[in-house]
Amino acid sequence: MSKTVLITGATSGIGEACANLFAYQGYKLILTGRRLDRLENLASSLNEQHNAEVAVSSFDVRDREAVISSLESLPHEWKQVDVLINNAGLSLGLDPVHKGDYDDWDVMIDTNVKGLLYVSRVVSNWMVDGGAGHIVNIGSIAGKEVYPNGNVYCATKHAVDALSKAMRTDLLPYGIKVTAIHPGAVETEFSIVRFKGDEERAQKVYDGFEPLVAQDIAEAIWFAVSRPAHVNINDMLIMPAAQATASNIIRKRD
Template sequence: MSKIALITGATAGIGEACAHVFAREGYNLVLTGRRLERLEKLAKHLNDKYNVEVAISSFDVRNREDTISNLEALPEKWKKVTVLVNNAGLSQGLDPIQKGNIDDWETMIDTNIKGLLYVSRVVSNWMIANGKGHIINLGSIAGKEVYANGNVYCATKHAVDALNKGMRIDLLPHGIKVTAIHPGAVETEFSEVRFKGDKERAKKVYEGFEPLAAVDVAETIWFIASRPAHVNINDMLIMPTAQANAGTIFRG
């Protein structure tokens, strides 16, 4: 297998869109996520449509032991990962700091920071052994700016931004590329998860303007991954045309 992409959080949104785009481009895939049934359905679809090989592994990146053991249990041929898309992440709640739900804080910290670290710790060593690789970390406009009631979520994405820079330095001697992509408003399950399944409240987030779609971000990730060997895009901010920054959206 000459090209393998490992995508976390592949059961929906940007992760699922990345799976489609990389399969289209001839990559074999390792797809991870919490929802096994969705992974199985997606793997079959991609195999049928693009004739690529797909391995799936269902676990929650918040669980260190499960993450490490499931990744290490993959057959050796699947450890020749050339691109890692650290997509698994979420937001919970939208409350001022003094009213924040501590369980929500723990979930965001464990998923967005610690989960990314657990996966990167394993896969970066595979890449070092293989002599090549590219790690693409999903950040957010929330990793560049802080907005009202975003507090802990913004903090976790600022951490991703810092970790991305640290990885870039640490993995430089090994020839491994590292990139962060920071999207603005993307209409996926993101807001629905943030608002604990409140579909009406989630829908209102995107009213009056055209947000990014998951495929917009996935195509940009593919552009990043497809640059020549001597080119690395360290950092990229991608926004809907209607959004200038985290808190300024023109709703026509």
């Protein structure tokens, strides 16, 4: 019987890479995100390439009522979720705290912390009913240390780190594993979103070194999820070879 994975933020980057890898591994997929057209295109591609069964559900994880209604409206057979990948997240701006944008703060907190909680609240109950499951939370090196001007984004990812530990404790009696994956510099749409569409500024983030790519993180997630039943990978910090800490990167210059 095929297992089922639910992936938030599946329309690009790490979420999309996870969708491709889990489809290749024979999973049924529930793909969520804000951009319905991208979800539908990805679902069609996965069905064509891997003969994958795919359900899509378009909502913004910040919207609690939309999260609950969208997930609860899935057919019963789709609620038997084996793996939840809480991937939806973002960073906005790179300003010192005294110059921060209030709206950016709200979006980051509502997406990275509250959105993760909303989805987990629904899906973890399905897993409790089923007596098993695996939740993978995508954190960041920003959840392990704070870097200049990262303030609120770093705070949200520290929260993801703490919530992962709390969820692991609370869900232990129900046979549910919880893994936190913390990437360093990964070249996705992340920096384009952070700099609000300024692609030139976003590209400079990765100048002079080879960053991670989304596939690297998807493979790490698959490693954690595919361990034997008695093994849980609690925490994984993954960096490009050129990066030692959040703000210590060796860049080659021409």
